[in-house]
Amino acid sequence: MIDQSVFDTNKESITLLLGSNDEQMYKVRKNAYRLIIGSLTDDEDHGIRDPEDLSCLPLALWILRYINESILTSRTINFVRDFIERYLNSGKVSDEDLEFISRVFSLTIDYDLEDEHFLIPVGQFISNVARLSGYNHRLIYQNLDHGLVRCRRPLVAKVIRETFVKQAFAAYDSIDPDATAEILAPIYEEVDEIINKLKSSGIKVNVDLGSVDFSMFPPCIKEYISEMREGINLPHLARFTLVSFLHKIGMDNPSMVELFKTAPDFNERLTTYQINHITGQISSTEYSPPKCSVLLSNHLCYKGDDPICNKEWLKHPLQYYTFKKKMSAKPAIKMKGVKKTSKKFNH
Amino acid sequence: MSLTHALFGRNESDLKLQNLFQKYYSSWSLPAVDKLQSREIGFIPFFGTMTRHRSFNDVRELSHFVSNVVPRHIYYSSAYYEYPEERVMKDKKWLGAELIFDLDADHIPGASKMTYEQILKEVKKHTHRLIFEFLLGDIGLEEKDLKVFFSGGRGYHVHVVSDWIYSLSSDARREIANYVRGEGFSPADLRRAMLETPSKMSGWKKRIDDQVVNFYTLLNKSDQYAEILSKVFGTEKKISSYVENLNKIITGKSVKKIEVFRTEGIEKYQYMDVNDQLVFSKIMDSVISDQQCEIDEPVTTDIHRLIRMPQSLHGKSGLIVKPIHLDEFESFDPLIDARVPEFSNQELTVNLPRDFSMSFGGITYKLSEGINKLPGDFSIFLVATKIANFV
Ligand code: SF4
DSSP states (O other): OOOGGGGOOOHHHHHHHHHOOOHHHHHHHHHHHHHHHHHHHTOSOOSOOSGGGGGGHHHHHHHHHHHTOHHHHHHHHHHHHHHHHHHHHTTOSOHHHHHHHHHHTTOOOEEETTTTEEEEEHHHHHHHHTTSOSGGGSGGGSEEETTEEEEOHHHHHHHHHHHHHHHHHHHHHHSOHHHHHHHTGGGHHHHHHHHHHHHHHTOSOOOOOTTOOGGGSOHHHHHHHHHHHTTOOOOHHHHHHHHHHHHHTTOOHHHHHHHHTTSTTOOHHHHHHHHHHHTTTTTSOOOOOOOHHHHHHTTOOOOTTOTTTTSTTOOOHHHHHHHHHHHHHOGGGTTTTOOOOOOSBOO | OOHHHHHHSOOHHHHHHHHHHHHHHHTOOOOOOTTGGGSOEEEEOSSSOOEEEEOOSSHHHHHHHHHHHOOSEEEEESEEESSTTOSSHHHHOEEEEOEEEEEEGGGSTTGGGSOHHHHHHHHHHHHHIIIIIIIIIITOOOGGGEEEEEOSSSEEEEEEOOHHHHTOOHHHHHHHHHHHHTTTOOHHHHHHHHHTOOSSOOHHHHHHHHHHHHHHHHGGGSHHHHHHHHHHHOSHHHHHHHHHHHTSBOTTTOSBHHHHHTSSSSGGGGSOOHHHHHHHHHHHHHHHHHHOOOOOHHHHHOTTOEEEOTTOBOTTTOOBOOEEOGGGTTTOOHHHHTSOGGGGGSEEEEEESSOEEEEETTEEEEEOSEEEEEEHHHHHHHHHTTSOEEO
16 A cells, blocks of 8 residues: 555655664665656666565655756656556556545545446546546536535546656755765765666767757747657657657657657657558658647647737747748848737736 | 936826725735645836745735835735745646636627626626636536635636545636536537436536526427527428428337427437537537537646735726625625725725716716826726726
């Protein structure tokens, strides 16, 4: 069973753990390295098999805080996130236990015996799934009544896993980076080993966009690229948009694979397959990026005050790119007629 | 052009309007603004440009400032900050924000052809739906969580102040905005979502399913439904063949398709063929357009928004940004209830460039072009809306 100790990043607990020769403690330490190294190398053997193995997470977070490499942190947290989701859907967790686990993450999800569905308070639902794309995560498609979303287990598992991610990052942020070196001193060799593996893994590559002009990109595409560089995991629809967009404007597939290497859940084989699929090299169907309206309703539009995005005629990210290119080719009329249209306050 | 106007760019009508506003603000009933010291305050003066990033320790301080400066418009932030007076957003340190709904004529289809009174009525209908159907109904908020205001202009503002709301991200707020707008449906996904529904159907899916049942129950007995059929199929012949098909028994079920379609619940969505799906898509559109709320989406998703201060005057109408108790929402009439009572006791003289008629304060006026002596509140409204000038 998962319990609150997964976020116990208390300095004293870690010191105790590292100072002990107890076999159990030794296993926890070993699991923490295996978890991080497995996330780094995409190794199937992460050392996390049971929820009990998650007791290594606090130490893993301390090590990650020390290494301070956002891609590695995201990858590790995402690995645990996926483990939790699989576990909750695995049939090993009863409905009552799921209610209990939700409370471990400060959620108040209940099971309605009569209707055999779970009830999630709407605020907990939207604050945790808003970043996931797909119709099944949108509030309009839910059975919403008097503040409760009535749904099945897979959606509950999604809400819990997303809550886990937020809380894991909060626990990570709560660790004082200046204290890490001293606290982790007893295991400095293992930590160094992780750092060396990180250096040789190549997940920190600088992306060369080649002939493609970044400054012409719409805010959404720029945001996806920069999120990926910061190690934030992109929702599927954002990746799809990014790949189809870059393809349409002429980026070749190997450069795209390079670009995706910075993604926290990068898997070369899968990424190459997906890119080849979207760009029509596998199925002969070449996909186009979605329209702005689709991105907007999936929270993937970042137009803000951008003058071009706020034009009524702008319907598509590619249209943005072509417009900007045209404008830059004719500097004399550059941005003519483009005004800020968004209202700053209300009348 | 008058001398003041020529010298200072100030027109006399505006100066007079400002004097009248000052009378109101000198005995201002202090607005009940919670956590005032954590909010950013902004003003648009009568003459000059907007000031933002102000903060006040209490309502007395704010009141004093307002009665001295007499702005044309006053705003406060829906957000609470640690340092509301900082100029750079990041430095303000955001602590949370109310969830705001702005319902305004700009978003009502056909508003440009309506009179001000018609607009107010139409926006009120949407506000009513927002409060009672969506916020108190589906979203499950309680009356104490809502603060409703007449905006002073052409609509209403609804503020949600429940604890779980404050920390919501902009994305999470967009989920709620899309929900009340019925935004983001696709017929194919909706059908899929219908099939995944528990026995207790609710929310938009229930609204749409009810309408599907209604449609197949009344079919060609309703004009609206007949229109849907003719939109989908075009000719009478095609419509009859569609209806004929509906009356056939479903293979392996010993029941007519139309009977399944007339029954509430998810079963019908298994049996929809291409034509049924076309009809379904039209029914979906009609439910959305009949039952959605037209809100200004960017206001709801913005977690740093400035919004009109309760009890302040709207500079372009002279009406009060009036708090409305939910019990009184039905009977609320902005053109009676949002007037400044003190102003109605004095008469003022205005010059109308053309004939003009409207109801205000319960009286219907049919005014002729030229000089008119009118109750102060109505005169202020006419001048603030730029329909007339003071003389
Ligand atoms: S408006 Fe369109 S192009 Fe601009 S950020 Fe949004 S989705 Fe991208």
